[in-house]
Amino acid sequence: MNEKVESLKGKLIVSCQALPHEPLHSSFIMGRMALAAKEGGAFGIRANTKEDIAEIRTQVDLPVIGIVKRDYEDSKVYITPTMKEINELMEVKPEIIALDATVDLRPGGRTLDEFYSEIRKTYPDQLLMADCSTVEEALHADQLGFDFIGTTLVGYTDQSRNLKIESNDFEIIREIVAKVKHRVIAEGNINTPEKAKRVIELGAFSVVVGSIITRPQLITKSFAQALD
Numbered sequence: 001m002n003e004k005v006e007s008l009k010g011k012l013i014v015s016c017q018a019l020p021h022e023p024l025h026s027s028f029i030m031g032r033m034a035l036a037a038k039e040g041g042a043f044g045i046r047a048n049t050k051e052d053i054a055e056i057r058t059q060v061d062l063p064v065i066g067i068v069k070r071d072y073e074d075s076k077v078y079i080t081p082t083m084k085e086i087n088e089l090m091e092v093k094p095e096i097i098a099l100d101a102t103v104d105l106r107p108g109g110r111t112l113d114e115f116y117s118e119i120r121k122t123y124p125d126q127l128l129m130a131d132c133s134t135v136e137e138a139l140h141a142d143q144l145g146f147d148f149i150g151t152t153l154v155g156y157t158d159q160s161r162n163l164k165i166e167s168n169d170f171e172i173i174r175e176i177v178a179k180v181k182h183r184v185i186a187e188g189n190i191n192t193p194e195k196a197k198r199v200i201e202l203g204a205f206s207v208v209v210g211s212i213i214t215r216p217q218l219i220t221k222s223f224a225q226a227l228d
Contacts, residue, residue, distance in 0.1 A: 001147075004063040005095050005127065008206040011043035012196060013065065013185070015210030016056065019048075023217060031055035033214055038062055046098070046187075046208050053092045065129060065185075065208070066094030072107035076157070079131050081106050086119055090126070096148060101130030101141040102157050116144050129185060133160035135175050142180035148205070149180050152187040165189050170202055177203035 014037035018024040024033070027049075034045045034056040046065040047053045053066050068085035071078050080086060080099035089097050099115075100106075106115050119128065130141030133153035141149055154165045154172060165172055165188050177184050183205035190196050191212040199207050211218050 001127070002095070008044045008063060010200050011206055012041060013044035013046055013206055013208040014040075014042040014213055015046040015187075015208055016052070016214050017046070017048040017069075017210065018215075019069065022215070024215075027051045027055040031059040034062070035059040037213065040213075044206065046210070047094075050088045050092045053089070053094055057092070063095040065096045065098050066092065067098045074109070075107040076104045077102070077106050079152075082108075082110075082115075083118060083122070086123070090123060096127045096129050098129035098131050098148075098150060098152070100153065101144075101146065102133050102137050102153060103159060104157065112140075113144065116146075120145070131187075132176075133157040134163070135172060135179070138176045138184075139179055142182050146182060148183050148185050149176060150185045150187050150208070151176065152208070154188050156188075166195060170195075170199055173199055173204060174202050 016030045016033040018030060030052045038060045044063045045056055047056055048067050048069050053064055066089045067080050068088055069078050070081060070085060072081060075081060077100040101112055127147045129148040129150050130146040131150050131152035132138040132141055133156060138149045151165055151173060154160050154163050173186055185206050185208060186199035186204040187208035190199060190207055190209055196207045196209060
């Protein structure tokens with residue numbers, strides 16, 4: 001694994017994303033967001049679309065976890081769901097590509113196993129991160145050979161609807177760390193510095209923090225609601 005990726009060990013990755021319906025949706029803005037994150041001490045960036053990644057690369061020389069969020073009518077999977085998104089990301093070559101690694105079928109009814117196999121055949125040297133929602137999915141992704149196992153989708157899928165990543169002192173993360181052989185990246189609802197520090201103490205390789213840093217409309221809402 002290259003030096004840039006190794007530099008993520010024990011460090012913060014900031015997710016700089018804004019979808020088309022959000023106020024900050026702009027590759028220019030995401031580039032500046034990444035620069036602000038670096039100034040604050042981030043060691044990596046998670047970003048959506050090749051356009052945003054290309055702009056971010058003009059601003060910071062940090063390792064990037066790249067994704068493409070895209071909806072397909074025949075699938076619940078929206079994080080890098082097909083080879084089309086993988087090929088787009090390979091145009092900008094993020095250090096790591098993340099994709100949905102849940103049990104849900106990909107567009108066209110494809111399984112994760114089929115999709116993973118095609119990616120590995122086409123791009124054998126590309127580092128891959130599995131965005132999982134349950135311990136079972138994490139264990140399966142680990143067996144398949146994903147380089148990083150992420151907790152990104154805990155609580156966001158039908159099969160994880162009743163799960164909370166922070167429950168019982170991050171029990172899900174502790175179980176995954178204990179059972180997998182690949183590195184675990186903690187992500188999802190880690191919204192305080194204390195939680196970020198805790199998941200690293202529990203053995204996560206790195207931690208991704210997003211909305212609480214990079215989505216001002218949500219941060220504002222929490223303050224406004226407290227005053228209501």
